[in-house]
Amino acid sequence: MEKIRKHTEDAVKSMDEIRKQTENTVKSMDIIRKSIDDTITDTIIECIDITRTFKMGEVEVRALRSVNVRIRRGEFIAIMGPSGSGKTTLLNQLGLLDTPNSGKVIIDGSDTSRLSDSEKGKFRLHNLGYVFQDYALLPELNAMENVYISLMMQGKSKTECESAAAEILAAVGLGDRLQQLPSKMSGGQQQRVSIARALAHSPEVLFADEPCANLDSETSKEVLDLFEKFNQEKGQTIVMVTHEEWHAEYADRVIRLKDGIVQE
Amino acid sequence: MLEKARVSFFLASRSITRGNKGITIFTVFVLTLIFIQLVLFSSMLAGVTLKFNELMVNFQTGNVVVEPKEEERYIEGASALQKKIESLPQVVGTSARLKTTGNFRYKEKEIGATIYGIDPADETFVTGLEDAIISGEFLSRPDKGEIILGREVSGGFGALMESKSLEGVEVGDTVELTIGGVTREFKVKGIYSTRFFMADASAYLTIADLEEMLGIEGRDFAQEIAIKTVDGTPEYDTRTALLSLGIGENIRTWHEFAGILRLIESTLGLVRNIMNAIGLLIAFVIIFVVIYVNIVNKKRQIGVQKAIGIEQNVIIVSFVLQAMLYAGAGVIFGYTFMRFGLVPYTVSHPVEVPLGSMSLRLDNAEALNRAVLLFLSSVVGSVIPAYKLAQKDLLDLIWGK
Numbered sequence: 206m207e208k209i210r211k212h213t214e215d216a217v218k219s220m221d222e223i224r225k226q227t228e229n230t231v232k233s234m235d236i237i238r239k240s241i242d243d244t245i246t247d248t249i250i251e252c253i254d255i256t257r258t259f260k261m262g263e264v265e266v267r268a269l270r271s272v273n274v275r276i277r278r279g280e281f282i283a284i285m286g287p288s289g290s291g292k293t294t295l296l297n298q299l300g301l302l303d304t305p306n307s308g309k310v311i312i313d314g315s316d317t318s319r320l321s322d323s324e325k326g327k328f329r330l331h332n333l334g335y336v337f338q339d340y341a342l343l344p345e346l347n348a349m350e351n352v353y354i355s356l357m358m359q360g361k362s363k364t365e366c367e368s369a370a371a372e373i374l375a376a377v378g379l380g381d382r383l384q385q386l387p388s389k390m391s392g393g394q395q396q397r398v399s400i401a402r403a404l405a406h407s408p409e410v411l412f413a414d415e416p417c418a419n420l421d422s423e424t425s426k427e428v429l430d431l432f433e434k435f436n437q438e439k440g441q442t443i444v445m446v447t448h449e450e451w452h453a454e455y456a457d458r459v460i461r462l463k464d465g466i467v468q469e
Numbered sequence: 470m471l472e473k474a475r476v477s478f479f480l481a482s483r484s485i486t487r488g489n490k491g492i493t494i495f496t497v498f499v500l501t502l503i504f505i506q507l508v509l510f511s512s513m514l515a516g517v518t519l520k521f522n523e524l525m526v527n528f529q530t531g532n533v534v535v536e537p538k539e540e541e542r543y544i545e546g547a548s549a550l551q552k553k554i555e556s557l558p559q560v561v562g563t564s565a566r567l568k569t570t571g572n573f574r575y576k577e578k579e580i581g582a583t584i585y586g587i588d589p590a591d592e593t594f595v596t597g598l599e600d601a602i603i604s605g606e607f608l609s610r611p612d613k614g615e616i617i618l619g620r621e622v623s624g625g626f627g628a629l630m631e632s633k634s635l636e637g638v639e640v641g642d643t644v645e646l647t648i649g650g651v652t653r654e655f656k657v658k659g660i661y662s663t664r665f666f667m668a669d670a671s672a673y674l675t676i677a678d679l680e681e682m683l684g685i686e687g688r689d690f691a692q693e694i695a696i697k698t699v700d701g702t703p704e705y706d707t708r709t710a711l712l713s714l715g716i717g718e719n720i721r722t723w724h725e726f727a728g729i730l731r732l733i734e735s736t737l738g739l740v741r742n743i744m745n746a747i748g749l750l751i752a753f754v755i756i757f758v759v760i761y762v763n764i765v766n767k768k769r770q771i772g773v774q775k776a777i778g779i780e781q782n783v784i785i786v787s788f789v790l791q792a793m794l795y796a797g798a799g800v801i802f803g804y805t806f807m808r809f810g811l812v813p814y815t816v817s818h819p820v821e822v823p824l825g826s827m828s829l830r831l832d833n834a835e836a837l838n839r840a841v842l843l844f845l846s847s848v849v850g851s852v853i854p855a856y857k858l859a860q861k862d863l864l865d866l867i868w869g870k
């Protein structure tokens with residue numbers, strides 16, 4: 206009987222130990238999960254297995270083939286590659302300007318493949334900013350109006366719009382040209398207005414497709430310096446397409462594309 | 470909702486103030502013309518109708534007409550009834566008339582006409598016949614064997630239906646008149662023209678002469694008593710007053726005699742509606758084309774607007790607002806031109822038409838109706854192209870596909 210009692214006590218003891226160990230394991234697993242969570246939340250955009258094919262009559266152009274990209278919050282990314290390699294196409298997928306044939310784009314934890322066109326529009330309005338190669342300013346709006354039109358669309362009051370626009374235009378060095386129409390500005394000035402427009406609503410990510418392609422190298426440097434300033438001072442995430450190596454030096458990381466495939 | 474409207478309005482207003490001025494001016498100009506066209510015909514029709522009505526009241530019926538009781542040929546005791554009616558304060562004058570049809574003969578020509586027997590003094594209180602004399606003189610009470618002819622009977626003086634007239638009877642000539650088998654000769658004392666075809670196809674002689682021809686001398690009969698009231702007295706009130714005098718005869722206002730005018734009016738109304746429909750179609754097409762051209766030039770802008778998150782509906786509404794502002798400006802300019810330009814001009818310089826001198830009349834309710842129609846067609850004309858384009862894929866728009 207006594208033997209039996211002892212055995213039982215032993216058994217209970219070892220069971221306690223096992224329980225303790227299990228608890229420890231669970232704890233450490235929690236830590237791992239947390240760190241995984243951290244990395245996930247730290248990822249601002251992730252695209253998984255993106256494929257984009259264009260049909261040109263009979264011919265199919267496979268602009269992106271199973272592209273996987275992950276961009277962390279606060280990163281300055283340069284997308285490079287030869288002409289026709291799919292840089293613009295990739296940027297358009299990341300920036301929700303286009304819809305991939307297959308694959309997912311996850312921005313800030315939300316899967317955007319399930320959004321409707323108008324929901325995507327809202328998402329772009331509130332969370333994303335764009336700088337185009339040819340500035341793409343609205344010619345009938347002056348600098349300030351071009352900048353605050355998206356704030357207005359967000360429902361901000363006129364005074365909020367105007368003060369925010371004035372502030373950001375001052376930050377890009379155009380504080381003295383608030384009322385100027387795009388047609389009266391140089392290319393560099395127009396591109397700075399377009400940067401101000403892209404940043405006015407503090408987007409999660411700024412996308413720029415060859416923002417300096419139409420600018421001389423001095424003006425290009427001014428624009429890139431602006432990007433760097435916003436990246437470093439405000440932690441602005443930037444994804445920029447470029448084909449100039451010296452532009453890429455501004456970036457934290459370069460994603461190289463060739464024939465629609467990311468080169469490791 | 471309001472915030473979105475604000476953005477649409479903002480885009481539209483900037484587009485108008487900073488966009489292509491030439492296109493704006495052209496569009497507004499064309500819409501102004503279309504609005505004028507839409508109201509012009511109505512104004513003409515209203516002017517003609519007014520003229521018709523005036524002539525009707527001034528030269529034929531007065532405001533109200535008393536006719537024999539049902540199934541009776543004559544009003545009996547006409548002069549007593551006249552006195553009774555003239556006792557009403559709103560009555561300016563009354564004219565008891567005999568009315569029949571007769572045949573005129575002059576040289577080889579023979580025509581039919583309506584013949585009135587009147588008391589010339591009474592008649593001048595009711596109609597403007599005396600002032601309508603264009604040759605010779607008006608009748609006077611003691612005249613015997615004298616007659617005045619409308620220009621459609623006499624011919625000449627610009628008669629509209631010369632071939633259906635006696636072709637060239639002049640004052641002083643003698644015409645032969647046959648009524649119910651009785652023929653007598655009359656000397657033409659005067660020729661009148663009201664320019665109102667129906668009134669000008671008649672002849673007037675003294676009531677005594679006509680009584681004699683009808684064989685009812687001294688019976689104090691009349692076939693109608695035309696009543697002229699003070700300007701602005703509603704016909705309905707006059708009728709009520711007459712009824713309260715205990716008059717058992719048939720009382721009709723001039724409106725009831727205007728049946729043929731109604732017919733003309735509704736015929737012209739149909740023409741007007743067709744012209745309006747065509748005008749609106751033109752407005753629609755022009756707005757469609759202007760907005761379409763405007764939008765096609767702005768494809769890229771629309772794409773960029775969509776890219777930065779401006780909603781499709783906001784973009785569409787901005788174009789519709791623009792079209793509505795064009796239409797609004799067109800309506801305002803068109804209305805101003807009509808109300809303060811063309812209409813007052815035709816009032817001070819009436820247009821001479823066969824009917825007489827006519828001026829335009831602009832009815833505000835009609836103008837409003839045309840304005841609304843123009844607005845609607847500008848909305849439809851802009852929604853279609855704006856929707857078609859704004860709906861496209863934004864990258865296609867940006868790359869100009």
Ligand SMILES: Nc1ncnc2c1ncn2[C@@H]1O[C@H](COP(=O)(O)OP(=O)(O)O)[C@@H](O)[C@H]1O
Nearest residue numbers: 259261266268287288289290291292293294295
């Ligand atoms: N809308 C389109 N329709 C057809 N083909 C396209 C379209 N967009 C891009 N492509 C094709 O996809 C490939 C990648 O284009 P793109 O992404 O613009 O290249 P990059 O920006 O690197 O020069 C090219 O071969 C291009 O011709």
Ligand SMILES: [Mg+2]
Nearest residue numbers: 292293294414
């Ligand atoms: Mg490109």
